Each structure stands twice: as structure tokens, then as C-alpha cells.
Amino acid sequence: MxxxxxxxxxxxxxxxxxxxxxxxxxxxxxxxxxxxxxxxxxxxxxxxxxxxxxWTRSLGPGVLSNPYGKPSRFESHIVRRNVPWLTADRIASVSFTPLAELDGIITPSSLVFERYHAGVPDIDPEQHRLMIHGMVGRPVILTLDDLRRMPATSMIRFLECPANGGMEWRGAQMDALQFTHGMLSCCEWTGVLLSTLLQEVGLQKDAAWVLAEGADGSHMSRSVPLEKAMDDALVVYAQNGEPLRPEQGYPLRLINPGWEGNTSVKWLRRLEVGDKAWYHREETSKYTDLLADGRARKFSFVQECNSVITFPCPEKPLREKGRYEIRGLAWSGKGKISRVDLSFDGGINWRPARLNGLVLSKALTRFSLEWDWDGGPALLQSRAVDETGYVQPTYEQLRSARGTSSIYHKNAIHTWRLHEDGKLTNVQIA
Amino acid sequence: MSRLLSTARISCTAMIFAVASYGCVGDDQTDESRATVAELNSPDIRPAGHYGYGLDASPEEIAGWDIDIRPDGVGLPEGSGTAEGGEMLYENQCASCHGSFGEGVGRYPVLSGGEGSLTEARPEKTVGSFWPYASTLWDYIHRAMPYTEPESLNDDEVYAITAYVLYLNDLVDYDFELTRHNLTGIEMPNRDGFYVDDRPDVNNELCMQNCKELGSVRITSEPEAAESDSDPADKAVVVPTLAGETVYQQACALCHAAGLADAPVPGNNEDWSERLTLGRNVMLENVLSGKGAMPPQGGLARFSDADVAAAVDFMLSQSRN
Structure with a gap:
């Protein structure tokens, strides 16, 4: 430039x-x-x-020039973007987080990818209620004040759409990190443990599932097994220290840590406890994984171990040969990242990378490795391992197990092709 | 207080939670299952109703929001509708996106066809080819459709449209009347096509050296756009013109807001009346080249002419009324 x-x-x-x-x-x-x-x-x-x-020889604007702060105007290119042909319109659609521009593990609230089924409802918190009913001892209607009176829990957890990278099942298609992996974010979420709420209302015998439902026009609904509800599911009112953003479910949402983002129902208005799953549209027609034999996996909740190199990438090319810190993100819905290895020759040889900063369960984890680029072509890959010992798979392994029509849960080792001019492109290799 | 007393009736759950389980016992538990003092003093063990916040949800309140339908028919309201009766409703409410025959318009969902396509390279997952339960169709139409006006259909209309979509998939006849009682009996072709997640289904090895043969690595696919010579880093940098108010706050307000050195104060008509007769272009020129105590460009060379013009326009917009 x-x-x-x-x-x-x-x-x-x-x-x-x-x-x-x-x-x-x-x-x-x-x-x-x-x-x-x-x-x-x-x-x-x-x-x-x-x-x-x-600017060193003048005065700048004073306090309250921006009562709610905003980024420098020189960073105005750091925005969510969409892929217009993916969806019929922008109301039921998705936008992507600009991962190439972010450091650390926290995604700024303004840049968390969006996924709506009926647009963003404009909810008056005074008029919002959470109803908990079904197979409970005491059906209740709670206000936000009621929820804020209960014990508060904060946790840093990633949130990922299971369709992240879904355009790549049949071959490399998107030529930017933002679009290959950008349905991914990680925030500090604060709210009340769902287990606290269910304990409070009491569960009847045979209770086994919880239906979570949104207050948006699609009344987004998902069946969540009681095991998860009583484990680490969180009913969230705050994100990165402030009230949830409307795009992220203001004033109340569910977060199912480590699970596909769709189950973390936004604009949460209702929790119904039952003895069976509901088999609603988002857990039958959508968010099931069609396999090569024509059958489909259902309730495929966990986002398995995954990683990607965020520097360099198509948006952040190398400018000249020399030493670079190669950086990336790893995450697993099953716990902590235990190691990440990098390859520069397309997976023939691997070198262990360093894990940087916080290594939290079900959170984005930073890795890096210094590397001397000799100016020649290279194939850059990252391969993450989580604390269960699961090793991030290759495309070949995933396709041989599932075919190419699954749409969801693609967590294959990703390859950036580094060209001699320092540019990078998305490729798949064998 | 009365609420706390009433919640004690369900204290059966307290015991259950005390052993970190979420099952429960029947409704006939009595006071001997109340939590003990020791349990109450443990931060992790609280009886149901410990906080007692919120209002009891009445059956009427629950009924207004409880819209979910299950495959076993739980939740379905009374009502009925025929495919024939649903045809015009579908045509008016659904066809603009889903097509008159359920074929889908643009990228909106295809509702019919696709039978036998699930193992093909491009499977067509429709109500008829993929959905396991008819209850899901009723639930979703009632829950989220029509797209621009969810929950606007009455129950009979939902039965009728559901019947019509089933008819489009050759699952019921044109004169079939769908009711609460026969909906669960409709067997969807792909009802046995699902099984519970059994991942992990892959087992990669943690190989570190010589994991592939040298020279064996080949590129199998690349995005088509990769051939173009566009530079994403170039595309990414777009710095827009500043809003006039922002420039004003940064460059002009120090003097103009306070009226220092005879600077006209935006919104003060007395200050502006004579200047306004000069016209915008003369005023803009004065700002760019400097006038009186005001240095060129208001003293801030980092602003472009367009930025300065935006600030002038902002100040004028404050001063014309």
C-alpha cells in the first residue's frame, strides 16, 4: 500500500x-x-x-466528545461483513467477525458475529420477562431485576456458529479469514447459572429436557438436555462488562458453553422443562448433520477442537522476508486447549507452538511461533489438541467420516498458501 | 411471606439438589424432606424457593406464551384444516418466498421435492425428504410464519397450511382434514433418518515428523477469486470523511462554542445574521484561508478541505433557525 x-x-x-x-x-x-x-x-x-x-502541537477534543466511546476513525475498516449470496435477505442472515484484526481472546461486543432468524428485536427491558414452567415445582415469571438479585456468575467462553466454515466442505471457497472462520467470538458473559434457576423453581420427577425460546419474531427454540442445563449453562444479561448488545440477545440470552451457538438462544423469554425433546425446526430441518449414507446426526451440540492461523492470512499478508511471529486461535467445546502445532510445509513436519496468555476451558486460546520466512512459497497449517486428547482432524478424515453435505461442525486443519509475493490464499491440500 | 410458605410445599427438590442430582420424587413429600440447617448454611445447597423472587406464573399467563408442539402431539390446540382450505392461504401468505409448489424462490427454503436425494452430491432437504415429524411443521408455521408477521395465523389456518404443505409433498390428499388428533399419526418418510450424535468420529494422530512423503503434498482446491490480483489489505483500508460535528468539536468548538476572539457562536443568530449574507462559499473560503484570529483551516492542518466544509455546514445548520 x-x-x-x-x-x-x-x-x-x-x-x-x-x-x-x-x-x-x-x-x-x-x-x-x-x-x-x-x-x-x-x-x-x-x-x-x-x-x-x-496532533502533538494542538488540542484534541475534550471529555464527553464521545460519551460512549468508539474506535479511532483510522480503524473504520474493522467491521463485521457478510457474504450476500449466503442467505435470501439480511433479516434471517449472518455476518462475520473480522478475526484478522483482533488480538487477545476477547471479541469486542461490537464485532461479535451476528446470526438472526427474524432480525434484531427492539426489546424494552421493563417489558421483558423470563417465564420458567413445565415440569417444575413453582412456575415463575422473572424480571431482569429478579435475575440480577440472584448470585452472579461470569465466565469467558467462545461462541461459534456450527456452520462456521461450512462453505468449505466441498472445497476452498472463501478467500478471507473473516469468511472462513468468522462466525466465532469469545466474550466474558455474566448472568445466573441455569442450574440456580432450576434449583430455585424445583424439578419434577422425569424432567429431562429444557426448551429455550427467544422473544424475537422467529421465537427461536432449542431443546437442551437437563445435563447441560445443570452443568454450566448460563442465563446471561451482561457481555464484556456491559448489558448485552441487542445483536447478542439484549436483555437476556442463554449461553451453552462449548456448544453450537444456535442453542444459546438470544432474547430469551421462556424456559420450559419437559421429559422429552421437542424436535423443533432448528433441531431437525436445521442444525442436524447429514452424512454420506443419507442419515443425519441429531443433537450434535459440541463444537469440537479447532484452530486457525490469524496472522498471516489473506487480509494480513507478509511484506518482506524475515522473522515473523505466526499467530492464531485455538478452541474446543470440550475443555482447555492442551497444545497447538504448526506446519509450514503442508503437514509433513510440525513444530509445537506456544500457548499465550489465558488458557481457559471452552474459550479462545492464543498461540504463536516465531518463524523465518525465506521468501519462498509455503503451506501454513495449525493443528490443535484439547485436554481430552482429541487431535484436530484433516479434511480427508472428516470427509471420509461424513461426506461433504454436513454443512455443520467442520473443524478441519486449515491451510493458508503463502505465495512468494507475501500474499496468502485459502487452499485445501492432500 | 405467603410466597415463602407456599414454596415450602415443593421442598422435595431441596433434598434432591442436596445430593447434586436433578431428578425428583413425587408430589406427596412432606416436611421431613425440608433441608437441614447444615444444608442451608452450605453455599452450594439451597432448597427450592430459597430466593423466592418473581411472580407465580398463572395458567393464563403460561398459555399465552406456551406455544411449543412436540412429536407426540403435546401442545397441539383444538382445530382443523384441509389441504384444500390451505391452498389459498398458502398462495397468499407463503408462495412469494416458498413458491407455489414449495419449490422455493431465490434462496428461500424449498419445502417440497427432494425425495431420495439425501445421498446425492447436492441433497435437497425438504419437509418431505428430510423432516422427521409433522409436528415440527405445525410448530414452525405457528411460531415463525408468515415471515413478516409471525403468530398472525389462527390455529385453524395453521392446520390448513400445514395440511397443504404436506399435500405438496404427496403425504396427504387434497381433501385431507388435519386435526389435533390425526397429526401425530402422519408418518414422515425420513422419520428414521436421524440418530443421536456419536462423535468423535475421527481420530487424527499427533504426528510431528515426516507425516507425509516429501513431494506428495498437492493443492486440491483454491477459491476461484484467488487468481485475481486484488490485494485484500488494500481493500480493507477505507477512511471516510469525518462528520461535520466531529470536526467542529475537535477544531472549532474551543473558540466558537465560547465566542472567544469574536468567533460567532453556532445557534446565536445575532452573531450569524450578517455573516450569513456572505453565503456559504465565502465563509468556507475564509475558514480555509484564515480570517481575523482564525488561522487557516481553523488551525488544524490535518483536516481535509472536505472535513472543513463539513464543519462549516454543521455550524451553519445550527445557526439558520
Whole structure:
């Protein structure tokens, strides 16, 4: 980018050139900080050393210029994006988290991928209620205040749509990390354990399932086994320290840690306890995994161990040969990540990566490994292992077990092809 | 207080939770199953009704929200409808997305056909070819359809449309009348096509060295767009023009909001009346080149001309009324 700006600037008359460079540098501002090269050629008009930039010689806006803060305008490219042809419209659709732009394990609330079946309801919290009934001792209607009075639990857990990467079953199709893996996020969720609520209302004999239902126009509903409800399911009112975002279920949602995102019903209005599953549309027609023999897995809840390299990637190419820290994310719906290995030769040889920062159960986990790029082509892969010993599988293994029509739960080892010019593309290899 | 007393009646659950189980016993438990003092003092063991928050849900309140239907028919209301009766309803309420024959319009769901396609390369998962239970159809139409107006159909209409979609899949006759009593008897073709998740179904090895033969690695697929020379990093950088108010707050407000050095205050008509006669372009030129105490571009060279113009327009918009 900067090279391009500089090269095109060479062709212009001096005065025009200064103007061009000024504008060009504003445009390239987002890249400048990360690239660290190319900015030294013509610094007369900019604020690079020995000059002092304009913002160092003036006042900035004061407090409350943005009562609810927002990112720098130079980061305005960090947004959710969609794939228009995936869905019939944007009301029942999905958008993707820009994983290439994120560091650490927490996804900012504004960037958590969206998945709606009837758009985002505009819910007045004063008018919102959680009804718990069915095979319980005392059917209740709870307000948000009631829920906030109960013991609060916070947990950092990933949330992933089971269709994440589903476009890749038949072959590499999406040429950006945002679209190959972006139905993925990780937040701190705060609320009341569902087990606390069920204990509070009391369960009748033979209770075995809980139906969770949303207050949106689709009344999204899923049957959740009581084992999960009594284990770590959380009825959530806060996300990353503030009230849930409307896109994420404001004012109340369910979080089933480690399970496919669809079961974590948003805009939660009702929990019904029963002795059998309900077999609603989202657990029969959808969110079942069709296999090669024509049969389908049902109640395939767990998001199995998965990983992806987030730097470099198609959105973040390498600029020159030399040493880089290769970085990525690993996660498992069955617990903690125990190790991640990286390959640069398409899976012939592997090197253990370092796990960085917090390694939490059912949370995104950071890994990295320093690597010297010699400027040649390479095939970059990551392979995660979770604490159950499960090793992230290859495409070949997944396809041989399931065929190519499953849509959901694709967790294959992913390959980035690094080209000699430093660009990366999504490929599948054998 | 009365609530706490009433919840004591279900204290059977307290004992059950005390042993970290979620099963329960019958309704005839009496006071001897109350939690002991020791149990109450444990932070992890609380009897049902420990908090007592919320209101008891009345049967009427529950009925208004309890819309779920199960394959065994639990939840189905009284009512009926024929496929014939559902045809016009379907045509008016459903066909614009799902097609007159359930064939689907654009990317909206296909409802019919696809029989025998589940093992094909491009399976067509429809009500007839894939859905295991007819109850799911009734539940979903009532729950979420019509798309733009969910819960607007009455129960008879839901029975009629359900019957019509079943008819489109050759599962009932045109004159078939669907009711609460015969819906569970409809056998869907793929009712036995599902089994409970049995993963893990793959077992990769933790190989570290020479896991494949050298030279054996080949690329099997690549996105078509990979051939283009577009640079995603270039595409990603788009810095829009600042909103006028933002520029004003950063560059202009320090003087203009307080009226320092005779700077006109936005919204103060006395300050602006004479200046407004100059017209926008003259004022913009004055800001860009500087005037009086005001330096060129309001003193902030980092703003583009367009940013400055946006700020001027913002200030004018505050001052014209």
C-alpha cells in the first residue's frame, strides 16, 4: 500500500505530490503502524521524526466528545461483513467477525458475529420477562431485576456458529479469514447459572429436557438436555462488562458453553422443562448433520477442537522476508486447549507452538511461533489438541467420516498458501 | 411471606439438589424432606424457593406464551384444516418466498421435492425428504410464519397450511382434514433418518515428523477469486470523511462554542445574521484561508478541505433557525 502510494507519487509535480502524499498517508494510516517500513522516503510534510505531527502541537477534543466511546476513525475498516449470496435477505442472515484484526481472546461486543432468524428485536427491558414452567415445582415469571438479585456468575467462553466454515466442505471457497472462520467470538458473559434457576423453581420427577425460546419474531427454540442445563449453562444479561448488545440477545440470552451457538438462544423469554425433546425446526430441518449414507446426526451440540492461523492470512499478508511471529486461535467445546502445532510445509513436519496468555476451558486460546520466512512459497497449517486428547482432524478424515453435505461442525486443519509475493490464499491440500 | 410458605410445599427438590442430582420424587413429600440447617448454611445447597423472587406464573399467563408442539402431539390446540382450505392461504401468505409448489424462490427454503436425494452430491432437504415429524411443521408455521408477521395465523389456518404443505409433498390428499388428533399419526418418510450424535468420529494422530512423503503434498482446491490480483489489505483500508460535528468539536468548538476572539457562536443568530449574507462559499473560503484570529483551516492542518466544509455546514445548520 505505502509502496504503491510512494510509486504513484513519483509521477506527480512537486506541489501535487506533497498533497498526494499527505492524502495517501492519511489513507494508509491504518497500515503504517503495522507495516513499519516504507514511511521514510519523504517526511517533509508529515509528522515523522524529526518533524512533529499536528496532533502533538494542538488540542484534541475534550471529555464527553464521545460519551460512549468508539474506535479511532483510522480503524473504520474493522467491521463485521457478510457474504450476500449466503442467505435470501439480511433479516434471517449472518455476518462475520473480522478475526484478522483482533488480538487477545476477547471479541469486542461490537464485532461479535451476528446470526438472526427474524432480525434484531427492539426489546424494552421493563417489558421483558423470563417465564420458567413445565415440569417444575413453582412456575415463575422473572424480571431482569429478579435475575440480577440472584448470585452472579461470569465466565469467558467462545461462541461459534456450527456452520462456521461450512462453505468449505466441498472445497476452498472463501478467500478471507473473516469468511472462513468468522462466525466465532469469545466474550466474558455474566448472568445466573441455569442450574440456580432450576434449583430455585424445583424439578419434577422425569424432567429431562429444557426448551429455550427467544422473544424475537422467529421465537427461536432449542431443546437442551437437563445435563447441560445443570452443568454450566448460563442465563446471561451482561457481555464484556456491559448489558448485552441487542445483536447478542439484549436483555437476556442463554449461553451453552462449548456448544453450537444456535442453542444459546438470544432474547430469551421462556424456559420450559419437559421429559422429552421437542424436535423443533432448528433441531431437525436445521442444525442436524447429514452424512454420506443419507442419515443425519441429531443433537450434535459440541463444537469440537479447532484452530486457525490469524496472522498471516489473506487480509494480513507478509511484506518482506524475515522473522515473523505466526499467530492464531485455538478452541474446543470440550475443555482447555492442551497444545497447538504448526506446519509450514503442508503437514509433513510440525513444530509445537506456544500457548499465550489465558488458557481457559471452552474459550479462545492464543498461540504463536516465531518463524523465518525465506521468501519462498509455503503451506501454513495449525493443528490443535484439547485436554481430552482429541487431535484436530484433516479434511480427508472428516470427509471420509461424513461426506461433504454436513454443512455443520467442520473443524478441519486449515491451510493458508503463502505465495512468494507475501500474499496468502485459502487452499485445501492432500 | 405467603410466597415463602407456599414454596415450602415443593421442598422435595431441596433434598434432591442436596445430593447434586436433578431428578425428583413425587408430589406427596412432606416436611421431613425440608433441608437441614447444615444444608442451608452450605453455599452450594439451597432448597427450592430459597430466593423466592418473581411472580407465580398463572395458567393464563403460561398459555399465552406456551406455544411449543412436540412429536407426540403435546401442545397441539383444538382445530382443523384441509389441504384444500390451505391452498389459498398458502398462495397468499407463503408462495412469494416458498413458491407455489414449495419449490422455493431465490434462496428461500424449498419445502417440497427432494425425495431420495439425501445421498446425492447436492441433497435437497425438504419437509418431505428430510423432516422427521409433522409436528415440527405445525410448530414452525405457528411460531415463525408468515415471515413478516409471525403468530398472525389462527390455529385453524395453521392446520390448513400445514395440511397443504404436506399435500405438496404427496403425504396427504387434497381433501385431507388435519386435526389435533390425526397429526401425530402422519408418518414422515425420513422419520428414521436421524440418530443421536456419536462423535468423535475421527481420530487424527499427533504426528510431528515426516507425516507425509516429501513431494506428495498437492493443492486440491483454491477459491476461484484467488487468481485475481486484488490485494485484500488494500481493500480493507477505507477512511471516510469525518462528520461535520466531529470536526467542529475537535477544531472549532474551543473558540466558537465560547465566542472567544469574536468567533460567532453556532445557534446565536445575532452573531450569524450578517455573516450569513456572505453565503456559504465565502465563509468556507475564509475558514480555509484564515480570517481575523482564525488561522487557516481553523488551525488544524490535518483536516481535509472536505472535513472543513463539513464543519462549516454543521455550524451553519445550527445557526439558520
Amino acid at each position: 505505502l509502496r504503491k502510494v510512494a510509486a504513484e507519487g513519483e509521477k506527480l509535480p512537486v506541489e501535487e505530490r506533497r498533497k498526494f502524499l499527505k492524502n495517501g498517508l492519511v489513507l494508509a494510516g491504518g497500515v503504517l503502524a503495522g507495516a513499519g517500513i516504507g514511511g521514510r522516503t519523504d517526511a517533509a510534510e508529515n509528522g515523522l521524526p524529526p518533524n512533529v505531527p499536528s
